[in-house]
Amino acid sequence: MALTEQQTAFAPAVRPKDRAYLAWATVATAYAIAFLQRVSPQSVSLNFMADFSTDAAGVAMLASSYFWGYTLMQIPAGILVDRFGVKRVVLFSMTASSLGSAAFALAPNLLDVFLARLVIACGDALVFTALLKLVALSFKDERFGVMSGISQVSGYVGGVLATTPLAAAVTGFGWRACFVFIACVGVANLAFASVALKPDPASHSTKTLKSVLAASRQSLSQLANWGCAMTFASHFAVVTTLSGVWGIPMVAHIFNISPSAASTPLLAFMIGNAIGSIFLGHMADRAAAALDMALIRICLLRMVLIAMLLPPVAHALGFLYVTVVFSALGLVAGGTVPLVLKCTKKLYTAELIGVGASVNTTAAGMFAGASQPVIGFAMVGVSQLAGTGHGTGSVGDAGYGALIGILLLMSLPGIAGPLLMRSKLIVR
Structure with a gap:
């Protein structure tokens, strides 16, 4: 069965309300992964230093590369989501995060580590803005507060996973295997999101980056x-x-x-x-x-x-x-x-x-x-x-x-x- 036929068969079988929650779950999962990525250096630092024969400065570089990529992408994140819609931005974000995780796991030197974490951060920077946009478009105003609050909690879940569970997994399997697994989870979530997320409305095609920038300045x-x-x-x-x-x-x-x-x-x-x-x-x-x-x-x-x-x-x-x-x-x-x-x-x-x-x-x-x-x-x-x-x-x-x-x-x-x-x- 072709992918388009699978999507056609999927759509009628799921009520619009249920599909809204399924779509939200995929983006919330991506946000949990992003939060895990952000705070993961604390759980891999010792293994990381041993593998690359570096010290705390190397770990600081590992953390700072993510910080700079994430911060610099914040304003473009809003413009991209408002211009291109949730689905395209989220799929790009998940792809960048998954590829970056795999590249990080396979990085042979510190320069490659820095670049891989930068790619991860640029992808992750788009997630929460897209999640917020999805909540605003998919749920009634009376549900916006509670759904945005639950969306925040999905990030905290990722933060919790990045502490004791990740540290135990790194001890048992090594940090490289752990980030390969994270990349695989990201790819699986990407595949599900491509089906669960509704295509962006045609009205997005009438927008240009110039019009969004003008509205932003106003x-x-x-x-x-x-x-x-x-x-x-x-x-x-x-x-x-x-x-x-x-x-x-x-x-x-x-x-x-x-x-x-x-x-x-x-x-x-x-x-x-x-x-x-x-x-x-x-x-x-x-x-x-x-x-x-x-x-x-x-x-x-x-x-x-x-x-x-x-x-x-x-x-x-x-x-x-x-x-x-x-x-x-x-x-x-x-x-x-x-x-x-x-x-x-x-x-x-x-x-x-x-x-x-x-x-x-x-x-x-x-x-x-x-x-x-x-x-x-x-x-x-x-x-x-x-x-x-x-x-x-x-x-x-x-x-x-x-x-x-x-x-x-x-x-x-x-x-x-x-x-x-x-x-x-x-x-x-």
Whole structure:
């Protein structure tokens, strides 16, 4: 039977609603694979260093190649999705990611590793924007918040797989075999997506890159859209700095425990993040008439929770208290994303939501990246001035207190952003 006949036979057998969920599942799987790729270096670093006779600098190059490819492709990702539609972009993304994974597994030297990871990142950078576009086009507005929240969770599943499961597989089979297997999973998902995803509407053929760029420039001239970018950038930079950079060192310092023991509150944070993405995503659908106030309130709640982690308070109330606070922060962080995505859809409409998501992601990456050197310098400097550090470059209670203060300042755009969006959200 020809492929076209298979697709024809497949279509009537599946209800449109079921097909929408099947299509979503294929792109969500691609996003989980992308998330796994992003955080996988931590699980393969020792084997990687042994195979290539390199050190931590080589592992840093492995991570940075993905970071640069992913960041540089964010704005083109939105334009490509809005111009060419979901199916073509997703199939290209899956192809690039699978080929890159295979090339990475077979790479004979560090240069080939760098190029392979760059290819993987350029493919993976398209996935979440395409997934968001698919949700916007396939589900009713009343379901957008919860479906975008569940879409976020699919990425967290990939992140979990990249930790203990991947580390165990690398120990048993080697990192090259593991990435060949990941490539094979990607190819299988590509084959299924080619059937499950509906062809892009013919209306896409009337669009040109020039028209999409013109519409994008017009959108970026509106203050409300920059308010949306400010809101997401503030949330992302604050949460990433705390949960991805300084959370474990801070807990380990405060309670004088090992990093592995200190990871428990961060595990609670990730679990809370996944739960918040789903349940508060549902609330985002119910809060559609007051998104600005919902974002302001959730930002204020996040600030209160962050302030509750000040070292003197944590010392006094103990490890269980800190774990509970991180759990609550996870719920709040997970619930913020669907609210922002709901605003993005309202401001940019489903036609240009890809551009909106890319603008938000790029602004968030730039804010988070630019803030890290400032935070590090401030923490070390304050610790030395207060005499709470234990050697050059070390961080003490005063330094972590400075971290909390800076995170609170970085949260302020999360209050200003919704105010800038208010008039447009009400009009729409």
